[in-house]
Each structure stands twice: as C-alpha cells, then as structure tokens.
Amino acid sequence: MDDRLKWLVPAAFVLGSSTCCYSTTYLSVPQAQKECFSGADRFVQANIIFTPGQVKAIEAASGQKVFSRGQQVWKAMQKGQLIGYFILDYVIGKHLAIDYAVALSASGAVRQVEVLTYRESYGGEIRNADWRKQFVGKNARSRLSLNDDIRNISGATLSSRHVTEGVKRILATYEICLK
Amino acid sequence: MKQLLMSCVLLSALSLGAERLSAATSSDPEPTNAELLKEVKALAAKVNQLENKLAKYENQETVPPAGRRLRKTERMAESQASASDSVASNSDASSSAKTPLFGLGYRGNPARGVGSQSAESDSASSSDVTPTVKTPLFGLGYRSNAVLNIGAYGELKFGSQEAPGGWKDGFDAGRIVLLPTFQVTESIIFNAEIEFEHGGIADDEDDKLTGSVDIEQAYIDFKFNEHFNWRAPGVDVVPFGFINLFHEPTQFYSVQRPELDNGLIPTTWFEGSTSIYGKVVDNLNYQFQINTGLEDIGQNGGVPDGEYEAGISGEEALALARTPIGDFNQTKNAPGFALRLSYTPPFVPGLAGSTSVFYTSNVTPRGAHADAETGQPLGHSSVTMVDTEVRYRIPRTGFEFRGEFVDVFLGTPANLRANNDGNPENNVGDHMWGYSLELAYHFDLSKTFRNGWEIVPFYRYTYENLQTGGFSGTDENFPTGQGKRQFHTLGIAAFPTPQVVLKLDYQFALDDAPNSPRADHFLGGVGFFF
Numbered sequence: 206m207d208d209r210l211k212w213l214v215p216a217a218f219v220l221g222s223s224t225c226c227y228s229t230t231y232l233s234v235p236q237a238q239k240e241c242f243s244g245a246d247r248f249v250q251a252n253i254i255f256t257p258g259q260v261k262a263i264e265a266a267s268g269q270k271v272f273s274r275g276q277q278v279w280k281a282m283q284k285g286q287l288i289g290y291f292i293l294d295y296v297i298g299k300h301l302a303i304d305y306a307v308a309l310s311a312s313g314a315v316r317q318v319e320v321l322t323y324r325e326s327y328g329g330e331i332r333n334a335d336w337r338k339q340f341v342g343k344n345a346r347s348r349l350s351l352n353d354d355i356r357n358i359s360g361a362t363l364s365s366r367h368v369t370e371g372v373k374r375i376l377a378t379y380e381i382c383l384k
Numbered sequence: 385m386k387q388l389l390m391s392c393v394l395l396s397a398l399s400l401g402a403e404r405l406s407a408a409t410s411s412d413p414e415p416t417n418a419e420l421l422k423e424v425k426a427l428a429a430k431v432n433q434l435e436n437k438l439a440k441y442e443n444q445e446t447v448p449p450a451g452r453r454l455r456k457t458e459r460m461a462e463s464q465a466s467a468s469d470s471v472a473s474n475s476d477a478s479s480s481a482k483t484p485l486f487g488l489g490y491r492g493n494p495a496r497g498v499g500s501q502s503a504e505s506d507s508a509s510s511s512d513v514t515p516t517v518k519t520p521l522f523g524l525g526y527r528s529n530a531v532l533n534i535g536a537y538g539e540l541k542f543g544s545q546e547a548p549g550g551w552k553d554g555f556d557a558g559r560i561v562l563l564p565t566f567q568v569t570e571s572i573i574f575n576a577e578i579e580f581e582h583g584g585i586a587d588d589e590d591d592k593l594t595g596s597v598d599i600e601q602a603y604i605d606f607k608f609n610e611h612f613n614w615r616a617p618g619v620d621v622v623p624f625g626f627i628n629l630f631h632e633p634t635q636f637y638s639v640q641r642p643e644l645d646n647g648l649i650p651t652t653w654f655e656g657s658t659s660i661y662g663k664v665v666d667n668l669n670y671q672f673q674i675n676t677g678l679e680d681i682g683q684n685g686g687v688p689d690g691e692y693e694a695g696i697s698g699e700e701a702l703a704l705a706r707t708p709i710g711d712f713n714q715t716k717n718a719p720g721f722a723l724r725l726s727y728t729p730p731f732v733p734g735l736a737g738s739t740s741v742f743y744t745s746n747v748t749p750r751g752a753h754a755d756a757e758t759g760q761p762l763g764h765s766s767v768t769m770v771d772t773e774v775r776y777r778i779p780r781t782g783f784e785f786r787g788e789f790v791d792v793f794l795g796t797p798a799n800l801r802a803n804n805d806g807n808p809e810n811n812v813g814d815h816m817w818g819y820s821l822e823l824a825y826h827f828d829l830s831k832t833f834r835n836g837w838e839i840v841p842f843y844r845y846t847y848e849n850l851q852t853g854g855f856s857g858t859d860e861n862f863p864t865g866q867g868k869r870q871f872h873t874l875g876i877a878a879f880p881t882p883q884v885v886l887k888l889d890y891q892f893a894l895d896d897a898p899n900s901p902r903a904d905h906f907l908g909g910v911g912f913f914f
Contacts, residue, residue, distance in 0.1 A: 229571055301533075301567055301573065322570075324573060326573075326575065326605060330669070356734055357777060358736065359728075360726060360728075
C-alpha cells in the first residue's frame with residue numbers, strides 16, 4: 206500500500222464516523238427521572254424561584270455561591286404519594302458545564318446522583334457508579350467535603366470537587382425551600 | 385404566564401365594561417334593553433379580540449421561528465415539559481417550562497465569562513418576560529456557546545539557589561497561563577493554553593528581559609460518545625505521565641515541577657498532534673496520540689553545516705528534544721505515537737494511576753552529522769519511553785503517596801549527536817531512567833476553623849540516571865557522573881482555598897560528579913488555578 210494512502214484509512218474512519226450522531230449527553234431528563242425513581246408514575250414540576258432571603262440562606266448553609274435565580278424541581282409521585290424530589294442542576298467542571306441531577310427522598314436524603322451531560326476532556330470518571338454512590342444517604346447535615354466523606358478522583362479533581370459542592374448546595378436548597 | 389395574561393384579559397374586559405357602564409349612566413340614567421344588549425355585544429367582541437391575541441402569543445411562544453430548527457437541548461426542554469405535569473407549587477411563573485428562568489441552561493460563570501451577560505442582568509423576572517421573547521435566556525435552551533471562558537493558572541517563585549560561586553537570590557515570574565475554552569456546539573469544543581513564561585518575551589535574544597510566549601495547547605475536540613472522541617490536529621500536550629497533562633501548580637506540592645519532569649519527561653511536552661480518547665470500561669480510560677515526535681537537535685532552524693547542539697544528551701536528557709510547533713520547522717519525518725491508559729481501580733478506593741508509552745522510529749534530523757572534524761552523516765535512531773505512575777490518597781486520612789518510574793530507551797546511541805559532537809562529557813548510552821517516591825500528609829484545618837487552610841507537608845526522593853552504559857559513537861567517552869542524580873525535596877504547601885497555594889521547600893541536589901557544584905535550592909512560591 207502506498208505509504209501516504211495508509212494514513213488516509215484512519216482519517217477516513219474519523220471523518221466517516223463524524224457524520225453519525227455524536228453527543229456529550231448520556232441521559233435525557235426523563236431518562237434520568239426514570240433511573241432515579243423507577244417506581245414513580247408521575248413527575249410533577251415544582252420549580253422554585255428564589256427570594257433574595259432564600260439565596261442568602263442557601264449560600265450561608267452550603268458555603269456555595271448561588272448563580273441561578275431558581276431551581277428546576279420535580280416531585281416524584283407514586284399512586285398520589287410523594288416519594289421524593291428530582292432536582293436538576295449544573296456546575297462548572299474545569300471550564301464547561303456538567304449537567305447533573307440529584308434525587309432526594311421525601312425526607313431529604315440523597316437517593317441517587319446522575320450525570321446527564323459531561324463535556325470536559327478529562328474527569329469523566331465522576332460518572333462512575335462507585336463514585337456517585339458515595340452521596341447516597343447524605344443530607345443537609347452531612348459534611349460533604351472532598352477527601353473527607355467524599356473521595357477525590359485524582360485527575361478529575363475539579364469535577365469531583367464541583368459536583369460535591371453542587372450536591373451540598375442542592376441539599377441546602379431542599380432544607381430551605383422544599384422541606 | 386398563561387394565568388397572568390388571562391388575568392390581564394379579564395381585568396381589561398371588566399374595566400372596559402365599567403367605563404361603558406359609567407358613560408351610559410351619565411348620559412342616560414335608565415338605558416334601554418337594546419342599548420344594554422349593544423354594550424354586552426361590544427364587551428363580548430373585546431373579550432374575543434383579547435382571547436385571539438392570547439392565542440397568537442401562545443403560538444408564537446411554542447412554535448419555533450420559521451427556518452430555524454430546534455436545537456437538541458430545546459427539543460429536550462419541550463419533551464421534558466410535555467412529559468411532566470406542569471403544576472407549580474411555588475409560583476405561577478414557574479409553572480411553564482417554556483420560558484425557564486433558571487436550570488441547566490445558564491452555563492457561564494459570571495466571574496469569568498467574556499462576552500456574556502451576568503446572571504443578574506440575564507435573569508428576567510416573570511413580569512419582564514414579554515411576548516417578544518423567542519429564545520429563553522435560561523433553561524435548557526441556553527448554551528455555553530455564548531461564552532468564551534478564560535481560565536488561568538500561574539506560578540511565581542522566589543528564593544535562593546546554589547550555583548558556582550555561591551548562593552544567589554532571585555525571583556522568577558515562572559509562568560502565567562491563560563486557558564480559553566469555547567463550546568462551539570454541544571459536541572465541538574475548543575481549548576487552548578497560552579503561556580507567558582519568565583515574564584513574557586523580548587524581541588532580541590540578548591535582551592536581558594527575555595522570556596517566552598508559547599501556545600502550549602490549541603485544539604478542537606469532536607465528542608462522539610464516551611468511548612470515542614477525536615481531537616483534531618492541533619497543538620496538544622503529549623499524553624505521557626501525570627504532570628505533563630496536569631501541570632497546574634495546585635496539582636503538585638513542590639515549588640518547581642518534580643525533577644523527572646525536567647528532562648526525562650520534557651515537561652511541558654507539547655507537539656503538533658491529533659488524538660483519540662475515551663473510556664475503555666468504567667475506571668479505565670485511554671488516549672492515543674500521533675504527534676510530530678522528538679528530534680535530536682537542541683536548536684532552531686535546522687541542522688547547520690558546522691556545530692549544532694544535541695537534542696538528547698547525558699546532561700539534559702530529553703529537555704531540548706521537543707519538536708518546534710511553528711512554521712514547518714520540524715527536522716524529521718517519522719511521527720511519534722503515544723498511548724496513555726489511566727485507571728482508578730474501584731477495588732482500591734483512593735488509588736489512581738497511569739501507564740504511558742511513547743515511540744518514534746527516528747529522531748535524527750535531516751542533515752545530521754558528527755562534529756566538524758569527522759563530519760560523517762548520522763543514521764536513524766528510535767526512541768521508546770515508558771512511564772508508570774500512581775497516586776494514592778488513603779481514604780478518610782490525610783496520607784497521600786505518589787510514585788513514578790520512567791524509562792527511556794535509545795535505539796542506536798551511536799547515531800545520536802551527543803555521542804558525535806566532540807564533547808566527551810555529555811554522552812548517552814542506550815538507556816536512561818529515573819524514579820521518584822513522595823509522601824505527603826494533608827492537615828485540613830477547615831474541620832477545626834471556619835475558612836481553615838489545608839496544610840500539606842511533603843517529602844520526595846528522586847533518582848535519575850541519564851548516563852548508563854552502552855556508549856558508542858565518534859566521541860571519546862568521559863562521562864562526568866553528573867547524569868546520576870539524586871534529589872531530596874522537603875517542603876510544605878498551604879492551600880487557603882483549593883484554587884490558591886503557597887509553597888516553601890528545600891531541595892538537596894546530589895550527583896556523582898566528583899567536583900560538580902552543589903545545586904541545592906530554597907524556594908518559595910505562589911500558585912493559582914481557576
């Protein structure tokens with residue numbers, strides 16, 4: 206085979222595959238809702254628009270800045286009973302947004318954390334189930350501190366840190382706005 | 385929103401009715417049935433007209449403008465809205481997912497975004513939303529492609545270094561680096577790293593204020609799926625080891641980068657390159673890169689007729705062997721190949737590591753020759769490098785351990801310039817290697833004090849041997865022994881926040897050269913990364 210021609214094969218493969226779909230989104234919102242609350246028969250949207258007082262209280266309780274004017278929240282219902290909250294949020298990884306969702310039980314403990322979209326080049330290990338499992342059972346009184354009750358992933362430090370901070374903020378939001 | 389508009393309609397209708405009624409009362413205290421009927425009909429017509437306006441508004445809000453396809457995220461928002469019951473518990477305005485005021489959509493960090501509005505100025509309250517709003521400012525429809533993010537890291541150093549003639553004090557604006565990132569689409573992402581080293585750059589080489597400006601990274605990523613992504617040809621760091629990829633000053637504790645990354649790995653090692661990367665399985669990732677490789681010349685402008693500097697030597701290892709990235713100035717054709725596997729084994733929580741391999745079939749530049757006296761042309765030589773490194777933070781304790789081992793195999797040392805440059809002291813054999821072991825302990829004072837710092841004392845031992853046996857070439861062979869080096873680095877790093885670090889360390893530097901000057905240092909540093 207001509208020397209130059211052999212380089213065209215991988216190039217053609219890459220360009221060819223670029224015409225098929227590509228995405229950084231791993232779960233849509235309904236898919237994530239189903240992952241978190243498989244028993245739910247209905248998700249009732251229950252968004253929050255923060256008052257200035259709530260913003261201050263969330264920031265004080267979580268130690269995290271609140272950049273959004275509100276929070277997208279769904280109540281997970283099963284046969285008319287509230288079984289938990291599905292809260293959609295994002296944090297910045299190194300530069301780009303990580304879209305994730307926190308599922309809380311009706312009493313405000315973390316049931317599950319799901320990463321919907323991850324855009325950064327490095328640090329995707331936060332999607333691994335064994336890392337996300339550490340959040341299960343945490344509530345607003347948990348410390349939620351990297352290298353303490355949440356393990357850091359070396360090489361994914363910023364993503365690990367910022368998702369941990371995000372979950373802490375979400376738990377404070379529950380405590381102040383939903384409880 | 386719908387409820388708000390309905391309220392407006394009803395209020396308008398009532399006030400209209402009241403006006404008509406009072407007008408009728410003043411002109412005729414007892415209107416006839418026909419007149420009343422007329423008023424009621426006018427009122428009904430007005431209500432109809434307002435209802436039509438409302439319907440028109442709703443259509444405008446839900447139907448995308450002609451000729452514009454819905455973005456994927458917007459489609460998701462729509463489907464999400466339809467999949468969910470839109471009953472709000474907190475406010476009327478929050479009941480509609482069609483004009484979200486918040487949520488995943490707001491991407492920019494207002495503190496850092498360029499060309500974006502801040503969260504405050506973007507955030508329209510529910511009453512500000514008018515029927516003319518077509519694209520939501522918040523929510524799933526808004527993307528970070530409106531924002532050029534610029535991150536930064538840097539390190540500033542000061543202190544004393546041992547040199548021939550005694551200790552010298554000084555300061556170094558080591559590096560200030562800007563990190564632009566732009567999300568062109570959800571799956572096409574631009575990244576760059578623009579570095580100002582030692583204070584910038586001066587036009588004349590003999591200017592005492594000279595520094596450098598480097599484009600250390602500039603590439604566009606095409607994200608296909610979690611297993612396969614393509615980094616289009618650009619400038620990128622070579623996926624080899626840990627520090628070469630993650631070299632921000634908050635990632636290591638010493639003032640200077642670890643010694644293995646100062647020659648054996650020519651950090652920051654960046655090349656013209658293209659790569660693919662992704663996840664093999666959970667906890668195991670890969671990156672495979674094709675790049676311009678290394679070259680055995682330590683100066684710019686190609687091989688001259690006379691003397692030229694070696695790129696690979698027993699004194700500086702590979703520090704000068706990186707290929708230039710500008711103006712097609714590379715001096716050889718053989719590409720380099722690098723593969724890095726990184727892992728975070730779930731059965732050992734807190735452990736992370738990587739293994740990297742680099743290979744190029746030839747590093748000899750075009751026109752390479754032995755020193756001026758012998759002058760014969762030099763043939764090809766390959767270079768193979770292997771690195772394994774681990775980082776282990778024992779969970780729920782402050783203990784951290786790091787270790788690294790680097791091997792460099794030189795295919796045909798007789799063809800390397802260092803063995804043919806007339807200098808008998810910088811010769812190289814067929815192998816260079818080194819390792820380092822580091823122990824650190826993290827004292828997290830934030831557990832005790834609010835806003836407490838994290839203090840990390842550490843000790844690192846490094847050994848490297850750049851002049852193992854197997855010398856050959858036209859040079860005489862008098863290795864000085866200074867290629868056999870040991871470093872003991874003892875210091876402390878303090879993190880007021882994870883983004884800022886203050887460092888202080890003392891390094892004992894030893895080599896095997898009988899009369900070599902000591903090269904200890906006592907340095908302080910300030911680093912940041914955000």
